[in-house]
Amino acid sequence: MDLSMEISLVCIVDAEGRKVAAQCIDSTPKAIVALLERHGPMERVVIETGRITPWVALGLHELGVAIVCIDARQAHQSIKAMKAYKTDPHDAAGLAQLARTGFYKEVHGKSPTSHGVRSMITARAHLVEARVRLDNAFRGLCATFGIRPGAGQGERFLARVRAAIAVPGLGDAVAALLRARIGLVDEIRQMDREIKAISIASPACQTLMSIPGLGVQTSAAFAAAVDEAGRFKRPHTARAYFGLVPRGHQSGELDWTGRITKQGDGTVRKLLYEAANSILTRTRQTFALKT
Template structure:
């Protein structure tokens, strides 16, 4: 008889429920949240046809670890699982959630989610760390400007050498000088760490063929290429390149019911960091790139017809499609050649 398992993850322990092919509960047990402990428990209860876990911060490590140990585990969308479990009208407890996940594993009523590789998570971690460091530096700069304004001192805009020289001139003011010296010491360390993250990103880009391909596009730099390659991970998991735009939330929201049918703003679903970087790359193509190519000319036409704001969103969506097609084909960017809309597996 076939058996199916549902795993409700948490930091310390995981609630496991096993049901048979008829939906009858065979076992319910709380296990330590580690791939080894979970694999031992599942093997003790007999061969498992399929195990299901929800997307969570721990799910990549647990899912990849279980697969290495030979456990057939599937990671499913937490939003869909939440709606299904809520429809069961049971109290919100770990055993009930695990039992509901086990029933989803048995019926196959779920949406599987791709679990990214450790290399993709590593690149993503570096980009996320750099983003937080930059935000911390900006907060420090704003704090310094606010303190200076209290004393009637106005530093210049920006964050380069002129800003630092202007700030250092306020060291003679009692109280303000000591506070600024402390903040500048922290700021200097933040800038050093940001440069270290940039160095690591360049190393990642040099070692990645996908990044080298993507950086042939004008306006796409190291950070955008690394973030996109890490988010896609495996280009073949998209049947069509145009699905990449929807994956990053760059397609219009649509609601249709009977005679009602309207189209709204972009959905903003998926990876917000990659969506932001694609938007910045589109803005760079529109305002900074001196080269002339098909994508830029198309963007200029949209800007004249619909305005600059929408002229940045549209090429961001087009960039996602082009970049995915380039990863599928392994070809470099060709300025005046249309991209194939369909990615062959």
């Protein structure tokens, strides 16, 4: 299945690779199952990773479909080798051949709880980004009238911004932005409390936060991204999952090792970097991990 937000294209092939059916349907688990039932039992159904993949995969699994989610990057390269140009029918046909041959890399489908934690962390990041944009907007507007709020986001900065409300021609704009900023800060604090409650209730997060320098956000994001620790057989596999292993290239006599691959969850990778920086520069005590 080549999934999209509204309409998806399904291609069904038999054991010899002959096309049995190809049809556009609504991107809902019930519509997909109804189509599959009309063509008899399926050995497996393959879909790529994407925005609506978790919802579709969970719905099909609950309806008894043997669903396999594969890495979209690997599927893209395989289908590109099979087809000269990209269309939705070609993508669906290519995925069907991958399902038949088994030439794919299955990815782990995270639980709804993990997706919920990740959505909260992502939403908080967007709120913080919006607050930073407002702070920069204050600096830009005030500079035109000779007012310099300065760096930071503390009380001194806010006091100078409030003082700008009395400036004719500037006050209304600053007051409106300041009201919006107050609402953003309240929402950020509320999300901080909710994420903290999740971390306190999670044994995995408690274990991670026992490391000096590891906070609530990093532990919650890491635990949600891992979801099931048993799927990583070796520590190297987990490092590669978050793109923290060097990129390698070997061809004949050429053999070099480059920078990290930066594959996988960029949010977790950023938080892990910030935690490592905190351990090295802000934590005073000495322990094995820091050494």
